[in-house]
Amino acid sequence: xxxxxVLFYLFAILIVGSSILMITRRNVVxxxxxxxxxxxxxxxxxxxxAAEFLAGVQVIVYIGGITVLYLFVIMLVPLRExxxxxxxxxxxxxxxICSTLMLVLVSVFLFRGADSFHLGQAAPPPAExxxxxxxxxxxxxxxxxxxxxxxxxxxxxLLVAIIGAIVMSKARGAPGxxxxxxxx
Amino acid sequence: MYPVTTAHxxxxxxxxxxxxxxxxxxxxxxxxVLMSIELILNAVNINLVAFSHYLQDVSGQVFVIFVITVAAxxxxxALGILIxxxxxxxxxxxxxxxxxxx
Numbered sequence: 605x606x607x608x609x610v611l612f613y614l615f616a617i618l619i620v621g622s623s624i625l626m627i628t629r630r631n632v633v634x635x636x637x638x639x640x641x642x643x644x645x646x647x648x649x650x651x652x653x654a655a656e657f658l659a660g661v662q663v664i665v666y667i668g669g670i671t672v673l674y675l676f677v678i679m680l681v682p683l684r685e686x687x688x689x690x691x692x693x694x695x696x697x698x699x700x701i702c703s704t705l706m707l708v709l710v711s712v713f714l715f716r717g718a719d720s721f722h723l724g725q726a727a728p729p730p731a732e733x734x735x736x737x738x739x740x741x742x743x744x745x746x747x748x749x750x751x752x753x754x755x756x757x758x759x760x761x762l763l764v765a766i767i768g769a770i771v772m773s774k775a776r777g778a779p780g781x782x783x784x785x786x787x788x
Numbered sequence: 789m790y791p792v793t794t795a796h797x798x799x800x801x802x803x804x805x806x807x808x809x810x811x812x813x814x815x816x817x818x819x820x821v822l823m824s825i826e827l828i829l830n831a832v833n834i835n836l837v838a839f840s841h842y843l844q845d846v847s848g849q850v851f852v853i854f855v856i857t858v859a860a861x862x863x864x865x866a867l868g869i870l871i872x873x874x875x876x877x878x879x880x881x882x883x884x885x886x887x888x889x890x
Contacts, residue, residue, distance in 0.1 A: 605791065612792045616800050623804060623827055627811035632819050639823045642804075646830050649797070653841040655849050658833075665856055670826065670863050677867045678819060681880050692814045693883060699813030707806040714798055742846040743853070751850050758857045765861030772868030 611652055619645035630691055632678050636671060643667050657740040797838035804831035816881045818873075822866050829859045 622641035629635045643666045650659040693699075747755055804827055811824030833852045840848025874880055 609792050612796065616796075619800070620803055620807070623807040623811075626827070627807060627815060627820065627824060632817060635820050635823060639826065642827065643830065646834060649800075649834055650837055653797075653837050655837050655840070655852075658837060658849055658852050661853065661856060662833075665860060666826075670860055673863060673867060674819065674823065677870060680871065680874050681817075681819065686817070686880075689881070690816060693816055696814030700810055703806045703809045703813065706809070707802055710802040711799060714795055714802065739846075739849075743849050746846045746850050747853065750847075754854060758854055761861050762857060765864045769864040769868035772865065773871040 608652060611648070615645045615648040615652070618642070619649075628691075630687060631683065632681055632686065633675070633683070636674050636678060639674075640667055640671050643671070655739060657743050794838050794842045797834055801831040801835045801838070804828075804834065816883055818870055818880050818882050821882060822863065822870075825862070826859060829855055 619642050622638045622645065626635045626638035626642060629638065643662060647659045647662040647667075650656075650662060808824045808827035808831060811827065812821050815821055815824065833855055836848040836852050836855070840846065840852075870880065873885065877885065879885065
């Protein structure tokens with residue numbers, strides 16, 4: 605129990621610190637690296653809460669897939685010119701004030717309502733889960749029985765997104781490109 | 789202090805959401821704005837897993853998988869748009885994209 609708490613605060617500090625560093629770095633590559641740190645912290649939190657499958661998915665898909673995609677696109681940005689420019693929008697301080705107000709509001713509701721929602725310790729596992737032991741097994745069971753239709757729709761969404769990304773980023777002079785026929 | 793409850797996870801999630809919102813609203817670079825959106829989606833994921841653990845119901849974790857799927861699709865399309873934008877306008881700053889036509 606004590607180890608759980610120590611690990612929770614460790615991961616929480618890692619996530620919050622990396623996120624703050626991520627949104628303040630001038631160099632986009634550093635921001636991507638701090639994003640990887642925050643995602644690793646989130647994967648650790650998933651492990652703490654007995655969601656091992658999601659921790660693996662987080663590391664493979666987010667860190668191995670999405671962040672690498674970001675790093676590839678960062679190669680487009682002229683970093684030398686980027687270093688000389690302003691980082692923040694001119695009215696950014698208003699956004700900071702509004703977001704902090706939102707955080708205060710959520711925290712007040714959370715602290716006042718934490719007892720009435722009975723958000724205490726985790727409930728003991730129900731008895732009928734006895735024959736299915738591992739987390740991956742439970743997730744797979746739910747994914748392919750109760751959530752089968754959303755699962756198939758998610759695969760169609762991914763297909764549409766892949767085609768959309770290819771069409772968007774196709775080179776200008778490529779044959780059959782809809783982008784090249786639109787301008788000029 | 790040390791029994792970590794679901795409320796702790798919710799507070800951490802709220803902090804992460806706030807940092808992500810600040811990043812989306814204040815940064816000029818569209819790449820960092822997209823990374824901040826990932827932070828916001830991660831805050832949602834932490835909440836979902838915390839409630840899944842608290843209720844001992846695996847549905848929350850299934851929804852995290854869907855959130856990750858949508859995040860991957862969103863990133864792919866957004867980066868494609870960004871490449872097309874950079875090819876046409878030579879900028880990755882959100883406040884320099886201020887016309888609705890070419």
